[in-house]
Amino acid sequence: MNKVVFVCLGNICRSPMAEFVMKALDQDGSLHIESRATSSWEHGNPVHQGTQKILRQYAVSFDSSKSSQQISRSDFEFFDLILGMDESNVEDLLQISAGRYDDKIKLFRPGGVPDPWYTGEFEETYKLVTAGCRDWLQWIKDRQ
Numbered sequence: 001m002n003k004v005v006f007v008c009l010g011n012i013c014r015s016p017m018a019e020f021v022m023k024a025l026d027q028d029g030s031l032h033i034e035s036r037a038t039s040s041w042e043h044g045n046p047v048h049q050g051t052q053k054i055l056r057q058y059a060v061s062f063d064s065s066k067s068s069q070q071i072s073r074s075d076f077e078f079f080d081l082i083l084g085m086d087e088s089n090v091e092d093l094l095q096i097s098a099g100r101y102d103d104k105i106k107l108f109r110p111g112g113v114p115d116p117w118y119t120g121e122f123e124e125t126y127k128l129v130t131a132g133c134r135d136w137l138q139w140i141k142d143r144q
Contacts, residue, residue: 003032004140005075006108007093008085011037011068012048012094013117014125015085018108020055020062021126024131031140034079036071038092043068050122058126076101083136108132 006018015035022033035118037043045068055062076082076097082105084090089112093105109132 002140002144003078003080004032004083005033005071005079005081006083006085007038007040007089008035009037009089009115010042010045010117010132011035011070012042012045013051013115013122014113014129016047016062016066016088017051017055017125018083018129020059020060020083020130020134022137024060025133025137030144031137035069036098038070038071038084038089040070040114043070048117050116050120054122054126071096076104081106081136083108084112086115088112090099109127109135123139 004022008015019033019035024082026033027083047062047066054061078128082093084105085108087107090105090107094102107125109128113125113128114121116122
């Protein structure tokens with residue numbers, strides 16, 4: 001289980017934040033980590049400025065050329081673990097999966113991670129994402 005994808009609605013705030021935080025935590029580089037969107041609303045748009053700002057504030061490296069990408073059927077086949085950032089994302093993922101990959105889909109954390117695009121709370125999002133990534137990294141390592 002070494003291929004992980006984080007998924008939120010637009011792939012500009014929470015899921016790319018989780019992608020880059022997890023990459024920073026995965027110090028031995030044993031995981032393949034990406035992020036996607038459930039919708040095409042932000043397709044091609046860059047990572048939100050609020051996410052970029054908080055990643056810089058905490059010295060988390062990120063790819064400034066990353067742009068929003070919607071999850072595809074091939075992603076469901078490729079990734080071992082598909083983490084929805086909130087319950088709505090998980091519901092969308094399960095609908096897209098149509099029963100074929102449901103066992104790979106998990107909620108990132110109980111209660112989900114509120115979307116800072118709506119809340120403006122990028123600091124709180126960062127704290128939840130960092131704690132969740134630490135938990136998932138341990139979960140993955142325990143199963144290797």
